[in-house]
Amino acid sequence: MTDILFYLFAGITLISALAMVLLPNAVNGAMCMIVSFIGTAALFVLLEAYFLAILQVLVYAGAVMVLFLFIIMLLNVDEDRSKTKPAKLSIFAALAGFVMLSGLIISLFTDPAALPAPPAIEVAENPTGLSANNGIPFTTSAKSFGYSLFTKYMLPFQVTGFLLLAAMVGVIVVSKRVTEAKPESETTD
Amino acid sequence: MTIGLNAFLIVAGLLFAIGMLGVTLRRNTLVIFMSLELMLNAVNLALVSFSRYNGTMDGNLFVFFIITVAAAEVALGLAIIVALFKRRQSIMVEHLNALSR
Numbered sequence: 001m002t003d004i005l006f007y008l009f010a011g012i013t014l015i016s017a018l019a020m021v022l023l024p025n026a027v028n029g030a031m032c033m034i035v036s037f038i039g040t041a042a043l044f045v046l047l048e049a050y051f052l053a054i055l056q057v058l059v060y061a062g063a064v065m066v067l068f069l070f071i072i073m074l075l076n077v078d079e080d081r082s083k084t085k086p087a088k089l090s091i092f093a094a095l096a097g098f099v100m101l102s103g104l105i106i107s108l109f110t111d112p113a114a115l116p117a118p119p120a121i122e123v124a125e126n127p128t129g130l131s132a133n134n135g136i137p138f139t140t141s142a143k144s145f146g147y148s149l150f151t152k153y154m155l156p157f158q159v160t161g162f163l164l165l166a167a168m169v170g171v172i173v174v175s176k177r178v179t180e181a182k183p184e185s186e187t188t189d
Numbered sequence: 190m191t192i193g194l195n196a197f198l199i200v201a202g203l204l205f206a207i208g209m210l211g212v213t214l215r216r217n218t219l220v221i222f223m224s225l226e227l228m229l230n231a232v233n234l235a236l237v238s239f240s241r242y243n244g245t246m247d248g249n250l251f252v253f254f255i256i257t258v259a260a261a262e263v264a265l266g267l268a269i270i271v272a273l274f275k276r277r278q279s280i281m282v283e284h285l286n287a288l289s290r
Binding site: 002003006010013014017018020021026029030033036037040043044046047048049051052055056059060063064067068071072074075077086090091093094095097098101102105106108109110115117118119120121122135136137138139144145148149152153156160163164166167168170171174175 | 191192193194195196197198199200202203204205206207208209210211213214215216217219220222223224226227230233234237238240241242243244245246247249250252253254256257258259260261262263264265267268269270271272274279280281283
Protein backbone atom coordinates (compact mmCIF):
# COMPACT_ATOMS: atom_id res chain seq x y z
CA MET A 1 0.00 0.00 0.00
CA THR A 2 2.73 2.45 0.97
CA ASP A 3 4.57 1.51 -2.22
CA ILE A 4 1.63 2.73 -4.31
CA LEU A 5 1.49 5.89 -2.20
CA PHE A 6 5.21 6.46 -2.73
CA TYR A 7 4.92 6.18 -6.52
CA LEU A 8 1.80 8.37 -6.52
CA PHE A 9 3.33 11.18 -4.46
CA ALA A 10 6.72 10.98 -6.17
CA GLY A 11 4.97 11.29 -9.53
CA ILE A 12 2.89 14.24 -8.37
CA THR A 13 5.97 15.98 -6.97
CA LEU A 14 8.11 15.50 -10.06
CA ILE A 15 5.40 16.31 -12.62
CA SER A 16 4.27 19.47 -10.86
CA ALA A 17 7.90 20.58 -10.40
CA LEU A 18 8.48 20.08 -14.13
CA ALA A 19 5.28 22.00 -14.87
CA MET A 20 6.52 24.84 -12.64
CA VAL A 21 9.70 25.07 -14.66
CA LEU A 22 8.08 24.79 -18.09
CA LEU A 23 4.86 26.81 -17.75
CA PRO A 24 5.32 30.32 -19.20
CA ASN A 25 2.96 32.04 -16.75
CA ALA A 26 4.52 32.70 -13.35
CA VAL A 27 1.23 32.41 -11.43
CA ASN A 28 0.54 28.94 -12.84
CA GLY A 29 4.11 28.05 -11.97
CA ALA A 30 3.61 29.15 -8.37
CA MET A 31 0.46 27.03 -8.09
CA CYS A 32 2.33 23.98 -9.43
CA MET A 33 5.08 24.76 -6.92
CA ILE A 34 2.57 24.56 -4.06
CA VAL A 35 1.44 21.12 -5.32
CA SER A 36 5.07 20.03 -5.49
CA PHE A 37 5.74 21.16 -1.92
CA ILE A 38 2.66 19.31 -0.66
CA GLY A 39 3.82 16.19 -2.51
CA THR A 40 7.18 16.49 -0.78
CA ALA A 41 5.35 16.80 2.55
CA ALA A 42 3.53 13.55 1.74
CA LEU A 43 6.90 11.90 1.06
CA PHE A 44 8.04 13.17 4.48
CA VAL A 45 4.98 11.45 5.98
CA LEU A 46 5.99 8.21 4.24
CA LEU A 47 9.44 8.64 5.81
CA GLU A 48 7.73 9.04 9.23
CA ALA A 49 8.92 12.63 9.67
CA TYR A 50 5.49 13.93 10.63
CA PHE A 51 6.66 17.13 12.28
CA LEU A 52 8.67 18.13 9.23
CA ALA A 53 5.72 17.36 6.96
CA ILE A 54 3.54 19.78 8.91
CA LEU A 55 6.36 22.32 8.94
CA GLN A 56 6.79 21.94 5.17
CA VAL A 57 3.12 22.65 4.51
CA LEU A 58 3.03 25.58 6.95
CA VAL A 59 6.26 27.31 6.01
CA TYR A 60 6.85 26.42 2.35
CA ALA A 61 3.38 25.88 0.90
CA GLY A 62 1.91 28.48 3.21
CA ALA A 63 4.16 31.42 4.00
CA VAL A 64 6.80 31.26 1.28
CA MET A 65 4.48 30.66 -1.65
CA VAL A 66 2.00 33.29 -0.47
CA LEU A 67 4.92 35.73 -0.43
CA PHE A 68 5.86 34.66 -3.97
CA LEU A 69 2.28 35.06 -5.20
CA PHE A 70 2.07 38.53 -3.67
CA ILE A 71 5.24 39.64 -5.43
CA ILE A 72 4.09 38.12 -8.75
CA MET A 73 0.78 39.96 -8.38
CA LEU A 74 2.46 43.26 -7.49
CA LEU A 75 5.08 43.21 -10.22
CA ASN A 76 2.80 41.82 -12.97
CA VAL A 77 5.60 40.59 -15.19
CA ASP A 78 5.38 38.13 -18.04
CA GLU A 79 8.08 36.70 -20.21
CA ASP A 80 6.03 37.45 -23.32
CA ARG A 81 6.46 41.17 -22.77
CA SER A 82 10.24 40.99 -23.05
CA LYS A 83 11.05 41.53 -26.70
CA THR A 84 14.18 39.45 -27.10
CA LYS A 85 13.82 35.73 -27.61
CA PRO A 86 16.32 33.43 -25.92
CA ALA A 87 18.93 31.86 -28.15
CA LYS A 88 18.13 28.38 -29.47
CA LEU A 89 21.54 27.21 -28.35
CA SER A 90 21.01 28.17 -24.71
CA ILE A 91 17.66 26.34 -24.60
CA PHE A 92 19.31 23.28 -26.12
CA ALA A 93 22.19 23.52 -23.66
CA ALA A 94 19.85 23.72 -20.65
CA LEU A 95 17.78 20.75 -21.83
CA ALA A 96 20.88 18.70 -22.63
CA GLY A 97 22.30 19.44 -19.19
CA PHE A 98 19.05 18.40 -17.56
CA VAL A 99 18.87 15.15 -19.54
CA MET A 100 22.46 14.26 -18.74
CA LEU A 101 22.13 15.08 -15.04
CA SER A 102 18.92 13.09 -14.64
CA GLY A 103 20.39 10.19 -16.60
CA LEU A 104 23.40 10.23 -14.30
CA ILE A 105 21.20 10.22 -11.19
CA ILE A 106 18.94 7.41 -12.43
CA SER A 107 21.82 5.23 -13.57
CA LEU A 108 23.63 5.85 -10.30
CA PHE A 109 20.80 4.84 -7.99
CA THR A 110 19.12 2.08 -9.99
CA ASP A 111 22.22 -0.07 -10.31
CA PRO A 112 21.93 -2.50 -7.37
CA ALA A 113 25.68 -3.05 -7.24
CA ALA A 114 26.51 0.64 -7.07
CA LEU A 115 25.11 1.55 -3.66
CA PRO A 116 23.88 -0.52 -0.74
CA ALA A 117 20.17 -0.29 0.07
CA PRO A 118 19.93 -0.40 3.86
CA PRO A 119 16.65 -1.45 5.46
CA ALA A 120 14.70 1.11 7.44
CA ILE A 121 15.74 1.04 11.09
CA GLU A 122 12.98 0.60 13.63
CA VAL A 123 11.70 3.82 15.13
CA ALA A 124 13.01 4.27 18.66
CA GLU A 125 10.63 4.72 21.56
CA ASN A 126 12.67 6.95 23.84
CA PRO A 127 13.39 10.31 22.22
CA THR A 128 16.13 11.27 24.67
CA GLY A 129 19.60 9.91 25.02
CA LEU A 130 22.21 9.18 22.40
CA SER A 131 22.50 6.00 20.37
CA ALA A 132 25.66 4.02 19.81
CA ASN A 133 27.03 6.20 16.98
CA ASN A 134 26.60 9.40 19.03
CA GLY A 135 23.41 10.34 17.19
CA ILE A 136 19.97 11.05 18.55
CA PRO A 137 17.79 8.02 17.71
CA PHE A 138 15.05 8.49 15.15
CA THR A 139 11.63 8.99 16.72
CA THR A 140 8.35 10.24 15.37
CA SER A 141 7.50 12.49 18.30
CA ALA A 142 8.06 16.23 18.24
CA LYS A 143 9.61 15.89 21.69
CA SER A 144 12.87 14.69 20.18
CA PHE A 145 13.09 17.92 18.16
CA GLY A 146 12.89 19.96 21.32
CA TYR A 147 15.37 17.71 23.11
CA SER A 148 17.86 17.93 20.23
CA LEU A 149 17.47 21.66 19.75
CA PHE A 150 18.25 22.40 23.37
CA THR A 151 21.09 19.93 23.88
CA LYS A 152 23.15 18.98 20.84
CA TYR A 153 22.14 21.82 18.54
CA MET A 154 21.99 24.67 21.05
CA LEU A 155 24.48 26.93 19.27
CA PRO A 156 22.97 26.52 15.74
CA PHE A 157 19.56 27.18 17.26
CA GLN A 158 20.72 30.49 18.73
CA VAL A 159 22.53 31.45 15.54
CA THR A 160 19.38 30.71 13.50
CA GLY A 161 17.36 32.98 15.74
CA PHE A 162 19.91 35.72 15.21
CA LEU A 163 19.82 35.06 11.46
CA LEU A 164 16.06 35.58 11.42
CA LEU A 165 16.52 38.91 13.20
CA ALA A 166 19.21 39.93 10.71
CA ALA A 167 16.98 38.95 7.77
CA MET A 168 14.12 41.00 9.19
CA VAL A 169 16.29 44.08 9.59
CA GLY A 170 17.77 43.51 6.14
CA VAL A 171 14.36 43.31 4.46
CA ILE A 172 13.34 46.58 6.11
CA VAL A 173 16.56 48.29 4.97
CA VAL A 174 16.32 46.96 1.39
CA SER A 175 12.66 47.80 0.85
CA LYS A 176 12.80 51.24 2.50
CA ARG A 177 12.28 54.23 0.24
CA VAL A 178 15.41 56.33 -0.24
CA THR A 179 13.90 59.56 -1.51
CA GLU A 180 15.42 62.10 0.85
CA ALA A 181 18.84 60.48 0.69
CA LYS A 182 19.30 61.57 -2.95
CA PRO A 183 18.31 65.16 -3.62
CA GLU A 184 19.44 64.91 -7.27
CA SER A 185 17.02 62.09 -8.03
CA GLU A 186 17.71 60.57 -11.41
CA THR A 187 14.18 60.18 -12.70
CA THR A 188 14.18 56.49 -13.40
CA ASP A 189 10.51 55.98 -12.62
CA MET B 190 7.52 -0.65 3.15
CA THR B 191 9.65 -2.20 0.44
CA ILE B 192 10.68 1.15 -1.00
CA GLY B 193 14.37 1.54 -0.31
CA LEU B 194 16.63 4.47 0.27
CA ASN B 195 17.67 4.63 -3.39
CA ALA B 196 14.14 5.31 -4.62
CA PHE B 197 13.89 8.36 -2.40
CA LEU B 198 17.32 9.49 -3.53
CA ILE B 199 16.25 9.20 -7.17
CA VAL B 200 13.25 11.42 -6.48
CA ALA B 201 15.44 13.93 -4.63
CA GLY B 202 18.03 13.94 -7.40
CA LEU B 203 15.44 14.40 -10.12
CA LEU B 204 13.89 17.28 -8.17
CA PHE B 205 17.34 18.85 -7.96
CA ALA B 206 17.85 18.36 -11.71
CA ILE B 207 14.48 19.98 -12.45
CA GLY B 208 15.45 22.92 -10.27
CA MET B 209 18.72 23.24 -12.14
CA LEU B 210 16.81 23.15 -15.44
CA GLY B 211 14.65 26.01 -14.19
CA VAL B 212 17.66 28.10 -13.18
CA THR B 213 19.36 27.65 -16.54
CA LEU B 214 16.29 27.79 -18.80
CA ARG B 215 14.09 30.55 -17.46
CA ARG B 216 14.67 34.29 -17.73
CA ASN B 217 12.18 35.54 -15.16
CA THR B 218 14.01 36.22 -11.90
CA LEU B 219 11.01 35.14 -9.82
CA VAL B 220 10.85 31.75 -11.54
CA ILE B 221 14.60 31.32 -11.12
CA PHE B 222 14.19 32.04 -7.42
CA MET B 223 11.36 29.49 -7.18
CA SER B 224 13.63 26.93 -8.84
CA LEU B 225 16.26 27.64 -6.20
CA GLU B 226 13.65 26.86 -3.56
CA LEU B 227 12.92 23.62 -5.41
CA MET B 228 16.59 22.65 -5.20
CA LEU B 229 16.64 23.36 -1.46
CA ASN B 230 13.55 21.19 -1.16
CA ALA B 231 15.23 18.33 -3.00
CA VAL B 232 18.13 18.47 -0.55
CA ASN B 233 15.61 18.40 2.32
CA LEU B 234 14.06 15.24 0.92
CA ALA B 235 17.48 13.57 0.59
CA LEU B 236 18.40 14.54 4.16
CA VAL B 237 15.15 13.20 5.61
CA SER B 238 15.47 9.90 3.78
CA PHE B 239 19.09 9.47 4.88
CA SER B 240 18.00 10.29 8.44
CA ARG B 241 15.20 7.72 8.33
CA TYR B 242 17.35 4.94 6.93
CA ASN B 243 20.25 5.74 9.25
CA GLY B 244 18.04 5.74 12.33
CA THR B 245 19.26 9.07 13.66
CA MET B 246 17.45 12.34 14.16
CA ASP B 247 20.27 14.61 12.97
CA GLY B 248 19.14 14.83 9.34
CA ASN B 249 15.71 15.95 10.46
CA LEU B 250 17.30 18.67 12.56
CA PHE B 251 19.32 19.83 9.55
CA VAL B 252 16.09 20.05 7.54
CA PHE B 253 14.59 22.11 10.35
CA PHE B 254 17.45 24.60 10.09
CA ILE B 255 17.33 24.59 6.27
CA ILE B 256 13.62 25.47 6.30
CA THR B 257 14.32 28.36 8.67
CA VAL B 258 17.18 29.69 6.57
CA ALA B 259 15.14 29.29 3.37
CA ALA B 260 12.29 31.33 4.81
CA ALA B 261 14.69 34.14 5.72
CA GLU B 262 16.33 33.89 2.30
CA VAL B 263 13.00 34.12 0.47
CA ALA B 264 12.00 37.24 2.39
CA LEU B 265 15.31 38.94 1.64
CA GLY B 266 15.51 37.79 -1.99
CA LEU B 267 12.01 38.99 -2.80
CA ALA B 268 12.80 42.35 -1.21
CA ILE B 269 15.86 42.59 -3.47
CA ILE B 270 13.76 41.69 -6.54
CA VAL B 271 11.21 44.37 -5.67
CA ALA B 272 13.97 46.95 -5.19
CA LEU B 273 15.41 45.88 -8.56
CA PHE B 274 12.04 46.31 -10.24
CA LYS B 275 11.66 49.77 -8.71
CA ARG B 276 14.93 50.89 -10.30
CA ARG B 277 14.81 49.04 -13.63
CA GLN B 278 11.11 48.36 -14.37
CA SER B 279 12.12 44.84 -15.39
CA ILE B 280 13.19 41.64 -13.67
CA MET B 281 14.17 39.70 -16.80
CA VAL B 282 17.75 38.55 -16.58
CA GLU B 283 18.67 39.78 -20.04
CA HIS B 284 17.91 43.35 -18.93
CA LEU B 285 20.10 43.06 -15.84
CA ASN B 286 23.47 43.42 -17.57
CA ALA B 287 24.53 46.80 -16.17
CA LEU B 288 28.07 45.66 -15.38
CA SER B 289 28.82 44.72 -19.00
CA ARG B 290 28.01 48.14 -20.41
